[in-house]
Amino acid sequence: MDGGSKKEKMVNLVWRPISTRSSSVVYSEAAEGQCSKPSGVSERAPVVSAGKHSVSLEVGASLMKFIKGKEGTTQMKIEDEMGVKIIFPSSRNEDHIMIEGGSVDCVTKASERIATIVDEVVKSPSLDYSHFVSLPLAIHPELVAKLVNFQNSILGNQSIAGDEQDVQSSTLFDLGIEKSIFIKPSTFHLTVLMLKLWNKDRFNTARDVLKSISPSVMDALDNQPIFIRLKGLDCMRGSLAKARVLYIPVEEIGDEGRLLRACSILAFSVN
Structure with missing residues (x-):
């Protein structure tokens, strides 16, 4: 803000x-009142069809990696222990993951495990600021003008010759100083x-x-x-x-x- x-x-x-997308997570509970809701999460009704039970969890992009774990180890551990399949979205525009299993109980336990992971992450320094x-x-034109003049004065000192032999090793270009490292005056x-x-x-x-x-x-x-x-x-x-x-x-x-x-x-x- x-x-x-x-x-x-x-x-x-x-x-x-x-970032370009804000992160969010909403818990979905896949049990008929069988488990308590972890703190900081909300519920969604499960889907049951032909012996297959599933629940959708809305997870922000910044939290997906913690559910997957390093090289997918956390995801595989949950799937093996709970007998479920965790399906991540194929599009970056979708924030839901799906948990599928053979019973309401296993889907519920997997959902609780993921909710616990989320609770731990948001209380730790691992989660980046969003x-x-x-x-x-920038609402003051005179300040923006001064910022532009400052940037130009720095970049104007940068001299890059066409012949590499004429370029000094200590030029601003070698130090990585270029226009892209400055904040946009409008922001x-x-x-x-x-x-x-x-x-x-x-x-x-x-x-x-x-x-x-x-x-x-x-x-x-x-x-x-x-x-x-x-x-x-x-x-x-x-x-x-x-x-x-x-x-x-x-x-x-x-x-x-x-x-x-x-x-x-x-x-x-x-x-």
Whole structure:
């Protein structure tokens, strides 16, 4: 979610997924009231035909790999122990997996096992962040212009001769500095917090909360513009050698602490 522009004294928070598809998981129970529902999951009725029992589970793309396991080991273990077949979607646009078995009991137990795996994953650091909350800065044309000028000044120093013998080993090109590594000016933003929204309930809840706290965020900012200073450079998650995202930390100009108060309201309310 990106947010920031003032309209009728409200903060316009925009929901932004990190990937092109947000992840979700909804549990489907394949028993006639025979098993208890694990926390954080919901139910769907089973399908029974000609001695074959099946249930459909809606699983977000970010969770599929944990159900499969390394080289499919987790999937094969569940299938062997429970006597079922787990069928994954052939299209990336589908989030459902199907569990088929010879009895309601085996399908139910396999469903419970998968629900347990999901519960463990969402509580661990293994699950990647799926969304983030931010304040958009691209709504200010003068800031976008400065960002474009900065990028051009860096890229303009890059000199690549037609003859490879004339290219110095320390050029920006050799260091991997090119246009693709810069953020698009139209998406210039200030990140407030990262979120792991692994199911539709959490997604909808976070969305509703953000809508409801807009007045509180504006109150924390005293309904006035805030000035920040970009300071330093840092990498996101991990060492410099493995860094994939670099960002510039910010500090508020002045000692009012309004930005920190507003960010704290967002972080506390959503989490």
